[in-house]
Amino acid sequence: MVRMKSVTAVVALAFLTAGCSGGGSESTEPAPSVAEAATTEAAAVDSGPPAADDIATLDGVAYASLTGDAAAGKSAFMQCRTCHVVDPGMNRTGPSLANIVGHEAGSVAGFNYTEATADSGIIWTEEKLFQFLEKPQRVIPKTKMIF
Template sequence: MPNANEADAPTAAAESDVAATSVDTGPPAADDISTKDGVDYNSLTGDPGSGKMVFAQCRTCHVTDPGVNKIGPSLAGIVGHHSGSVAGYNYSEANKNSGITWTEAKLFQYLENPQRVIPKTKMIFAGLPDAQKRADLIAYLKNPS
């Protein structure tokens, strides 16, 4: 017959596993491009035409015209820019200090859940759970003409 400590061991191990998975590790590092859904951006091909339709929901706060800021900053030329760097827009400290360069893969991660990538960002958008729509939107943002 097992002693009390041996009988409790599986329960303690299970509780330990639950605690380990629920620990908040904070936002992903600036160079981390992992997504919660596990989809790799490079596994998709974005369609700019479909991305333009996805962008319709972004237009409340953003435009792709250079130098035109609305509730959110202009997204003209966003790919390759550093976060918090659009002239004339008042960014949150979290965004300005994130150290992020908006590569296509980082945008893909951010668009999935903006608050996960930059906690305390002013952007209140919940995100795009559909990976293909994120890829399409990025394809459009690269050349929004």
């Protein structure tokens, strides 16, 4: 039950931070231009995926700086339920997320992972999941995960 809450919290935090671009308009710094944003993202793609133990996000938000909201996480996870469940041993289009924190990527029994995911060397932590959910193809190029 605790692990399910952790996964739900991670998913909720990912949705909440992905859904907002930093909040209100009180910032005095100008927003980056489309060209600057494209250049920054291209540089991230050109440098390859982050190391298995690297948890830096594209937008610079640190997982540890966020606070959880279980109700929002439960609501946000509804979108994930299209492909995933938290019941052990039940895979859908995506693998079961039961007890995923602390396990190696590509290790859920009975799920057909891409070679890229199975060979990624990633051990799922809440922070790594947060980074992965921001842009799965950045963290594991050629993963089947689309989001």
